[in-house]
Amino acid sequence: MKPEMWLGVLLAIIASTNLNVGKAIQKWKVKVLGNGRAVLAPEHRRDFFIWLLGFGLTASCTVIYSLALKYTDKPSMVSSLNGVGMIGLVIFAWLVLKEKIGFQEIGGALCVLLGTTVMGYFDQPPEKGQAFSLSRFLFSSIIMVVIFGPPAAYAWRAKRFHGLAFGAAAGVILGICLILGDMALVEAKDNFLGQLKNPYPYAAIILGIAALTITQFAFWRAPAMIVVPTINSFMILCPVVLDYFTFGTILKPLQYLGVGIIVVGVVLLTYTEAQDHIAEKKAPA
Numbered sequence: 295m296k297p298e299m300w301l302g303v304l305l306a307i308i309a310s311t312n313l314n315v316g317k318a319i320q321k322w323k324v325k326v327l328g329n330g331r332a333v334l335a336p337e338h339r340r341d342f343f344i345w346l347l348g349f350g351l352t353a354s355c356t357v358i359y360s361l362a363l364k365y366t367d368k369p370s371m372v373s374s375l376n377g378v379g380m381i382g383l384v385i386f387a388w389l390v391l392k393e394k395i396g397f398q399e400i401g402g403a404l405c406v407l408l409g410t411t412v413m414g415y416f417d418q419p420p421e422k423g424q425a426f427s428l429s430r431f432l433f434s435s436i437i438m439v440v441i442f443g444p445p446a447a448y449a450w451r452a453k454r455f456h457g458l459a460f461g462a463a464a465g466v467i468l469g470i471c472l473i474l475g476d477m478a479l480v481e482a483k484d485n486f487l488g489q490l491k492n493p494y495p496y497a498a499i500i501l502g503i504a505a506l507t508i509t510q511f512a513f514w515r516a517p518a519m520i521v522v523p524t525i526n527s528f529m530i531l532c533p534v535v536l537d538y539f540t541f542g543t544i545l546k547p548l549q550y551l552g553v554g555i556i557v558v559g560v561v562l563l564t565y566t567e568a569q570d571h572i573a574e575k576k577a578p579a
Contacts, residue, residue: 302365309358310379312351319348321513369472373533377406377556405559412552434539457516461524467505469532474498
């Protein structure tokens with residue numbers, strides 16, 4: 295890869311780490327929001343400020359992801375690096391939440407690193423520059439919403455599968471945000487500040503707020519180690535599909551393998567935690 299692409303990869307990893315650790319912090323203290331206006335009372339203030347720290351880390355991703363897109367020119371490449379942030383989540387769970395790390399978590403981390411290396415090693419910038427089809431983007435995005443919207447509505451009414459349904463919906467929305475971020479840069483001819491003159495970054499911000507709201511609903515009823523990996527998996531896979539329809543981007547065969555390895559790593563990093571949570575809910579009181 296060219297040097298500027300390595301910078302884009304580094305920025306994507308930083309954004310991914312901020313996103314994952316930020317969401318973990320929000321999950322850690324999300325219950326404080328149930329106090330309404332009393333969140334600033336002395337007994338709740340500390341937890342609320344910790345939640346705000348998580349919110350700030352998540353919000354910082356907007357600018358960092360945009361810079362990553364500027365230097366890589368591929369939303370699918372940037373989204374695939376989101377798996378690296380899962381390692382940050384596991385380290386946070388180990389250091390702060392005092393959760394154990396075993397061979398499965400280490401294996402998952404190695405899968406993520408291997409998949410990321412494969413994605414980066416075989417990546418090449420677009421030969422003819424980027425151009426996007428707004429109609430194909432809208433069509434493919436609507437199809438995504440039609441597929442993943444109803445499960446979230448069902449989970450809301452049935453009060454089941456909150457982590458999976460809301461996590462998938464939030465991940466798809468964030469994936470759409472990445473595509474919008476790249477569209478903004480292409481429309482502005484790669485001018486970072488010039489993109490503020492077109493509507494795409496503002497659409498991404500609005501959708502990002504929607505994804506944040508959906509994530510809080512998921513955190514309220516499901517553990518972070520189910521919600522966050524689900525978000526990550528769909529945030530990785532969604533731009534790979536939308537990148538093809540919007541920009542006509544086709545990855546090399548080994549890069550698709552790399553995406554698969556990353557998703558396997560994400561599952562390995564969280565499967566034990568998810569199973570423990572399910573067993574705990576089934577256990578008699």
